Amino acid sequence: MIIDCAYDEKLSDELVKYLTENAFQVTKDPDGIIRSNDVTLTRDDLDLFLKKTGKIKELQIIPSEKNVLIIATKIPIEGFGFVRCSICGFVMYEEELMAHERAHGIFLV
Numbered sequence: 001m002i003i004d005c006a007y008d009e010k011l012s013d014e015l016v017k018y019l020t021e022n023a024f025q026v027t028k029d030p031d032g033i034i035r036s037n038d039v040t041l042t043r044d045d046l047d048l049f050l051k052k053t054g055k056i057k058e059l060q061i062i063p064s065e066k067n068v069l070i071i072a073t074k075i076p077i078e079g080f081g082f083v084r085c086s087i088c089g090f091v092m093y094e095e096e097l098m099a100h101e102r103a104h105g106i107f108l109v
């Protein structure tokens, strides 16, 4: 698994310390990247780290490619090119929204 702390060296240092203390095998790379071949390390462990340190308020875990988790500051979904449907709240790519909302129209008529 690769944990990408998005260039946050302080966060990655803290996370490496936490994971090492919890007996996980991790390696720290530059640019806030943490690598681990430890199969017992899961997203739940990272969630727990964020909860225990209170960072859950400002940080979130974003699954990226296979085996890559990004820990980044919470930003509105719109920042990723995602939008929320005003009718049902479903989150999708911006370019899909028009067709999606049109579909609602058909159902509502």
Ligand SMILES: [Zn+2]
Pocket (backbone or CB within 6 Å): 085, 086, 087, 088, 089, 090, 100, 101, 104
């Ligand atoms: Zn909708």
